[in-house]
Amino acid sequence: MGWNQHRDAFLELNFRAMVTRLPTLLRSSFELAWQADRRAARIVLAAEIGRGMAQAVSLLAVNSVLGRLITGGAIEDRLRGAVPALVAMAVVMLFGTLLRAASTYATGRLEPKVERVATELYLERAAAVELAAIEDHAFHKLLDTAQYGASSARRMISYATRVVNAVISLIAAASVLTVLHPALLPLLATMTLPSAWSALTNARRRYESFHIWVQHARAGHLISELLTEPAAAPEIRVHGVGPFLLRHFRAMSEAAEAEQTRLARLAARTGLIASAWTGLATMATYATLGGLLLSGAMALSVAGTAVIAIRTGSSSLDSLVLEINALHEEALFVGDLQKLYVEAAERAIPVGGDPLPEQPREIRFENVTFSYPGESARPALDDVTLTVPLGGIVALVGENGSGKTTLIKLLAGLYTPDAGRIMWDDVDAATADRHQLAERVAMLAQDFKRWPFTARVNVAVGRSSAPLTEERMATSLAEAGAEDVVENLPRGLDTLLARNFSGGHELSGGQWQRLGIARAAYRRGRILVVDEPTAALDARAELEVFEKIRALASAGQTVILITHRLASVRHADLVHVLDRGRLAESGTPEELLASGGIYAELYSLQAEQFRAPVPAPKAG
Numbered sequence: 001m002g003w004n005q006h007r008d009a010f011l012e013l014n015f016r017a018m019v020t021r022l023p024t025l026l027r028s029s030f031e032l033a034w035q036a037d038r039r040a041a042r043i044v045l046a047a048e049i050g051r052g053m054a055q056a057v058s059l060l061a062v063n064s065v066l067g068r069l070i071t072g073g074a075i076e077d078r079l080r081g082a083v084p085a086l087v088a089m090a091v092v093m094l095f096g097t098l099l100r101a102a103s104t105y106a107t108g109r110l111e112p113k114v115e116r117v118a119t120e121l122y123l124e125r126a127a128a129v130e131l132a133a134i135e136d137h138a139f140h141k142l143l144d145t146a147q148y149g150a151s152s153a154r155r156m157i158s159y160a161t162r163v164v165n166a167v168i169s170l171i172a173a174a175s176v177l178t179v180l181h182p183a184l185l186p187l188l189a190t191m192t193l194p195s196a197w198s199a200l201t202n203a204r205r206r207y208e209s210f211h212i213w214v215q216h217a218r219a220g221h222l223i224s225e226l227l228t229e230p231a232a233a234p235e236i237r238v239h240g241v242g243p244f245l246l247r248h249f250r251a252m253s254e255a256a257e258a259e260q261t262r263l264a265r266l267a268a269r270t271g272l273i274a275s276a277w278t279g280l281a282t283m284a285t286y287a288t289l290g291g292l293l294l295s296g297a298m299a300l301s302v303a304g305t306a307v308i309a310i311r312t313g314s315s316s317l318d319s320l321v322l323e324i325n326a327l328h329e330e331a332l333f334v335g336d337l338q339k340l341y342v343e344a345a346e347r348a349i350p351v352g353g354d355p356l357p358e359q360p361r362e363i364r365f366e367n368v369t370f371s372y373p374g375e376s377a378r379p380a381l382d383d384v385t386l387t388v389p390l391g392g393i394v395a396l397v398g399e400n401g402s403g404k405t406t407l408i409k410l411l412a413g414l415y416t417p418d419a420g421r422i423m424w425d426d427v428d429a430a431t432a433d434r435h436q437l438a439e440r441v442a443m444l445a446q447d448f449k450r451w452p453f454t455a456r457v458n459v460a461v462g463r464s465s466a467p468l469t470e471e472r473m474a475t476s477l478a479e480a481g482a483e484d485v486v487e488n489l490p491r492g493l494d495t496l497l498a499r500n501f502s503g504g505h506e507l508s509g510g511q512w513q514r515l516g517i518a519r520a521a522y523r524r525g526r527i528l529v530v531d532e533p534t535a536a537l538d539a540r541a542e543l544e545v546f547e548k549i550r551a552l553a554s555a556g557q558t559v560i561l562i563t564h565r566l567a568s569v570r571h572a573d574l575v576h577v578l579d580r581g582r583l584a585e586s587g588t589p590e591e592l593l594a595s596g597g598i599y600a601e602l603y604s605l606q607a608e609q610f611r612a613p614v615p616a617p618k619a620g
């Protein structure tokens with residue numbers, strides 16, 4: 001269906017990189033933990049270091065016990081001699097158990113907090129970027145992949161904990177082995193390398209595959225949502241779109257399954273090779289140990305301890321490799337999240353800037369050109385120069401796709417021009433304080449958001465930063481002519497406007513439009529921008545809304561109006577006509593009618609429809 005793009009998979013992930021990055025990974029896990037809960041982070045770190053040390057001490061105690069038991073003398077004496085070491089072992093094990101409990105508790109406390117902190121930052125940064133970033137598919141892909149980073153950050157904490165633990169117990173086992181016989185250490189490493197290789201190879205494949213398939217997974221998810229969402233339900237039923245969507249869903253799922261099968265086949269093959277290699281290395285290790293015993297180069301008690309140390313060491317090394325690998329895999333996702341943090345900060349709406357004039361007289365577009373990203377035959381706005389005087393009604397008129405909505409989005413600061421300037425008196429909007437600019441504008445977009453909240457929230461969300469007041473609510477509803485919409489709701493303003501929730505209610509398109517106008521009125525922006533405010537209204541409601549808009553304008557509010565209903569434009573103080581991204585004509589409605597240009601042509605086309613003869617009722 002045109003979503004798949006498998007070109008940009010890239011990775012650099014190898015064993016050396018993994019080991020060299022380990023300190024950075026551990027540090028960033030610790031930083032995440034520190035940010036989320038300092039006390040718990042301290043407990044985890046101390047407990048894990050303590051546990052590793054306890055393991056080293058208990059290994060030394062084992063050596064001492066074996067040494068006592070295997071040396072000559074009466075068995076009672078040998079047992080008695082081993083008692084202090086046995087007691088030491090028991091104490092150390094108890095200590096280790098307590099530390100483990102402390103670490104489990106603190107990690108459990110830490111993990112959800114880490115995920116929350118990471119998620120909050122993700123949402124905060126994503127909500128603060130420019131509209132252009134949200135509409136950019138590359139940034140969207142990053143948003144998609146980075147969303148997994150927060151849960152990875154959560155898991156990173158336990159993996160990092162286990163890595164610290166495994167490193168310390170490995171150091172303990174390796175030091176004991178080196179003391180026993182230096183030849184044993186490389187053998188221990190050889191035994192564990194295959195599982196390292198296999199785990200790393202599989203992780204790399206999984207991550208590569210994830211990056212290649214993430215868009216695909218999103219598209220599959222989108223189709224399954226489309227099949228169940230209420231907005232699509234009527235067309236799915238009347239036009240029979242269901243089987244078509246299902247066919248695509250199946251095709252996409254099958255492609256994803258084939259990828260999973262490929263990964264499983266490769267993982268099985270890699271696992272087999274690694275196991276064969278481990279088997280050979282284990283045989284070599286024990287043969288060496290036997291050789292050392294036979295040649296008398298190693299005492300039996302030492303060989304006993306060596307076997308225990310090798311088993312402890314290889315299991316520590318095994319788990320170290322697995323945990324580092326898991327840590328690394330999670331870190332790749334956390335890396336995506338961090339990349340998003342950086343990119344979102346770079347593409348964030350700038351804070352601060354030149355103050356806008358308190359009472360500007362006009363907004364001037366000077367040779368403004370703007371193109372949407374991607375391929376298009378012509379710019380959406382092409383060298384547009386026009387003035388919007390403040391304090392009256394300015395109408396934007398033009399055929400579909402002529403650039404009206406784009407123009408008001410630029411005016412509201414949602415996009416910045418590719419060329420030219422937008423001046424608020426003598427302040428360039430490009431360097432102006434964007435927060436101030438947004439403060440001045442109330443916007444009712446064509447596709448304004450129908451929030452799945454109560455009617456009250458749907459209006460008050462127009463200015464969610466201020467405390468809600470009933471008086472302002474009532475005035476806004478009156479200004480929008482939306483009182484009867486609210487009166488007819490089962491629980492008035494407290495009715496939930498989301499039909500797919502229990503107790504939820506749905507409004508008609510026209511009723512929504514009136515609530516949308518109430519929201520824009522509630523905002524009390526000095527410039528009210530309305531894009532096709534009456535498209536869904538019946539003739540009476542349309543007249544009423546334009547009446548209200550006129551009243552707002554005569555009370556001093558600036559209204560910028562986009563509409564195809566040219567009869568309603570008659571009351572505008574100034575009309576700009578756009579044609580394929582260019583300003584075609586400007587003037588008062590009377591001037592434009594008299595000039596016989598595009599406006600006059602569109603006007604007479606509409607007027608014609610009403611002049612068409614009404615068929616006479618048939619007699620009889």
Ligand SMILES: Nc1ncnc2c1ncn2[C@@H]1O[C@H](COP(=O)(O)OP(=O)(O)OP(=O)(O)O)[C@@H](O)[C@H]1O
Nearest residue numbers: 135372373380398399400401402403404405406407
């Ligand atoms: N988000 C977008 N991304 C890419 N192109 C866009 C986007 N929005 C609009 N366009 C393109 O920009 C051009 C101008 O669109 P715009 O929505 O400004 O027209 P309009 O005059 O408001 O049309 P209408 O009367 O249909 O609402 C069109 O060619 C449209 O395809």
